[in-house]
Amino acid sequence: MNRVVVTGLGCITPIGSSVSAFRDALFTGGSGISPIVNVPDAPDGNPGVRYTQAAQVFDFDPTEHLESGVITATNRNTQFAIVAARQASEQSGLLNHHNAGDIAVIMGCACGGRSSEESEVKNLYTRNARAHPLTIVRTMSSAGASNISIDLKITGPTLDISTACASATHAIGLAFHMVRSGMVTAALTGGHEAPLSWGFYRAWDSMRVVSPSKCRPFAADRDGMTLGEGAAMLVIETLESAMARNAPIYAEVVGFGMSADANHITQPQAHGASAAMRKALADAQAAPEEVGYINAHGTGTQANDATEAAAIHQVFGERTAHIPISSTKALHGHSIGASGALEALATTVALHEGRLPQTAGVSNPDTSLNLDIITGEPRPTGPTLALSNSLAFGGLNAVIALRTWRNPG
Amino acid sequence: MDDIAQRCISIIAKAKNIPADTITLDTTFEELNVDSLDKINISFEVEEAFEIAIPDDALGSLKTVGDVVRGVEQLVATKAS
Numbered sequence: 001m002n003r004v005v006v007t008g009l010g011c012i013t014p015i016g017s018s019v020s021a022f023r024d025a026l027f028t029g030g031s032g033i034s035p036i037v038n039v040p041d042a043p044d045g046n047p048g049v050r051y052t053q054a055a056q057v058f059d060f061d062p063t064e065h066l067e068s069g070v071i072t073a074t075n076r077n078t079q080f081a082i083v084a085a086r087q088a089s090e091q092s093g094l095l096n097h098h099n100a101g102d103i104a105v106i107m108g109c110a111c112g113g114r115s116s117e118e119s120e121v122k123n124l125y126t127r128n129a130r131a132h133p134l135t136i137v138r139t140m141s142s143a144g145a146s147n148i149s150i151d152l153k154i155t156g157p158t159l160d161i162s163t164a165c166a167s168a169t170h171a172i173g174l175a176f177h178m179v180r181s182g183m184v185t186a187a188l189t190g191g192h193e194a195p196l197s198w199g200f201y202r203a204w205d206s207m208r209v210v211s212p213s214k215c216r217p218f219a220a221d222r223d224g225m226t227l228g229e230g231a232a233m234l235v236i237e238t239l240e241s242a243m244a245r246n247a248p249i250y251a252e253v254v255g256f257g258m259s260a261d262a263n264h265i266t267q268p269q270a271h272g273a274s275a276a277m278r279k280a281l282a283d284a285q286a287a288p289e290e291v292g293y294i295n296a297h298g299t300g301t302q303a304n305d306a307t308e309a310a311a312i313h314q315v316f317g318e319r320t321a322h323i324p325i326s327s328t329k330a331l332h333g334h335s336i337g338a339s340g341a342l343e344a345l346a347t348t349v350a351l352h353e354g355r356l357p358q359t360a361g362v363s364n365p366d367t368s369l370n371l372d373i374i375t376g377e378p379r380p381t382g383p384t385l386a387l388s389n390s391l392a393f394g395g396l397n398a399v400i401a402l403r404t405w406r407n408p409g
Numbered sequence: 410m411d412d413i414a415q416r417c418i419s420i421i422a423k424a425k426n427i428p429a430d431t432i433t434l435d436t437t438f439e440e441l442n443v444d445s446l447d448k449i450n451i452s453f454e455v456e457e458a459f460e461i462a463i464p465d466d467a468l469g470s471l472k473t474v475g476d477v478v479r480g481v482e483q484l485v486a487t488k489a490s
Binding site: 133 | 424425426446447449450452453456
């Protein structure tokens with residue numbers, strides 16, 4: 001089996017539309033959460049919900065990157081996807097060194113072109129208007145994967161995975177297995193979402209899980225999640241190809257585990273999450289003692305954070321209190337299907353730099369969880385093994401394991 | 410050039426993101442690199458602008474900008490009568 005490494009990174013996120021900007025915000029705690037503005041179709045741009053904050057991308061102008069025909073035929077999430085994929089591809093030099101048919105494009109996106117769909121439905125329901133002829137291609141969830149393949153002329157296996165908040169982690173894990181097995185020599189993988197539409201805001205409001213203030217994962221006074229948008233992409237490839245072409249290596253992908261709670265559509269179960277973490281470790285042929293960082297799903301809801309903490313205790317036992325943990329959702333919000341990709345990017349950057357990001361804005365961790373939550377400042381780390389958890393509604397769990405890369409000799 | 414022609418050219422120019430003054434009635438869709446998706450898109454915008462319905466079988470026979478304008482003129486006249 002091939003060893004698999006990360007050789008390219010790209011992102012459009014609420015904390016930066018380049019990897020260097022994302023990295024700076026990650027370590028300075030520069031939050032991308034801010035007052036909700038300009039919600040399309042909502043009266044005065046105001047969604048009329050109990051919460052006021054979201055993690056929005058403000059510095060993205062598609063006309064700076066894409067031809068008008070592509071802009072017309074795509075929703076914002078796909079535009080994020082194309083641009084982030086270009087960044088990762090260019091950084092890695094992917095296309096100059098792999099056959100187009102030996103590269104996979106494996107994306108996570110659960111919400112598709114939601115805002116385009118809502119606009120058309122609004123026009124239909126309010127004035128019996130005809131739907132724009134590009135509605136279908138704008139709204140299909142696989143549009144991001146398709147447009148990346150078209151834009152970069154990649155002809156290998158290309159698909160979208162939709163598993164709610166675990167979509168991108170499932171995507172990265174599957175891409176990792178495809179490269180490891182030799183089905184392809186490289187993959188562009190990650191996730192993208194731009195779901196912040198009026199109806200989306202209102203639907204989440206009704207679920208009563210969004211923080212009226214700001215997401216504070218694992219804090220004693222946590223009161224919910226903060227919705228977000230964005231895209232993050234990784235280029236992964238065989239270690240052999242990366243070494244042969246002297247590519248930059250940011251981390252090694254070593255394991256992937258997944259499970260289903262098979263219990264409840266919203267209430268998470270610790271046994272499901274712990275099973276996914278154990279499977280990721282087994283897949284990595286690693287012992288729990290090797291884990292030196294967990295990038296938690298950490299949504300900031302009472303239910304998620306308590307259940308995730310219980311799951312971590314199930315896997316790591318007495319050592320749990322000594323494993324540094326953070327949730328970067330405090331910075332970039334919860335971008336649903338893309339979230340796992342933003343967190344995989346954060347984990348990769350953390351391992352590459354030997355610094356673990358803090359859970360920004362949290363000064364009073366919930367001591368009853370008995371976890372080592374990183375607060376205040378980033379924490380230095382030596383080479384280590386990290387897990388990135390994604391625990392989705394519907395009980396779908398995905399965990400990837402990444403290791404610090406050190407050049408031999 | 411009459412109003413219908415001007416408006417059709419303006420719609421096509423916008424759809425292809427090119428200056429309207431580069432388009433004449435003799436310009437072909439092939440020259441403008443109009444693909445099947447562009448054609449559907451342009452037809453939709455033309456239908457919205459003139460409040461007409463272009464029949465499916467008419468779409469395939471449109472080869473030039475002039476074809477579009479003549480078709481619209483006919484449909485607008487039919488609507489008025």
